[in-house]
Amino acid sequence: MKTILSSETMDIPDGVNIKVKAKMIEVEGPRGKLTRNFKHLNLDFHLTKDEETGKGKLRIEAWFGTRKTSAAIRTALSHIENLITGVTKGYRYKMRFVYAHFPINASITSGNKSIEIRNFLGEKKGLPLLDPRRSRMRSFWMVMILNSCLVQQL
Structure with a gap:
């Protein structure tokens, strides 16, 4: 069975800049810049702003995805969190x-x-x-x- 829309969001911490261009994620922080290629996954990446706090958010979506595609959302989110930890703490x-x-x-x-x-x-x-x-x-x-x-x- 396919789910119509699966999505997850994460907050972008202060001092970290994230750029999304054609499934290439670039994370820049105090310790440097890291890039990761997610072109092999059938996911959509969107940068948004929270209206209440004004902080940036990253949203990952999968339309009409199977169980594997839904699991790939959390995997991609974990990889991006590891990139953020790498450029802030190492x-x-x-x-x-x-x-x-x-x-x-x-x-x-x-x-x-x-x-x-x-x-x-x-x-x-x-x-x-x-x-x-x-x-x-x-x-x-x-x-x-x-x-x-x-x-x-x-």
């Missing part, structure tokens, strides 16, 4: 290397652009970072701290 991930017998070594190589993990299950493996401009890493005492604006990057 994300930090702490990774501790723990081993029982064979010591695991990790190092930051090629000018903060990749992580090299050695002796994990007996192999030498290099992991590239998705966006080295927005990531900072420091490694000390078998703890690696990754900072980023994108939660998908960590």
Whole structure:
């Protein structure tokens, strides 16, 4: 069964600017600017103003959607909330290397652009970072701290 109209709205916090153009969402805040492409989803994005408070709102709609389309509304809203959190607060991930017998070594190589993990299950493996401009890493005492604006990057 199809629902005629499914929609959800969210408030845009102060200090954050959101631009919508052809399902490309651009979120700008104190920590930078992030963009996300939602062209693969059959959703409508609208920026509106609340008459009472004057704050901006983002409304996502799906016309004649199935259950999957209705679920995609909340997923897109959560992705946009993650973008807003990234440009206002940022994300930090702490990774501790723990081993029982064979010591695991990790190092930051090629000018903060990749992580090299050695002796994990007996192999030498290099992991590239998705966006080295927005990531900072420091490694000390078998703890690696990754900072980023994108939660998908960590």
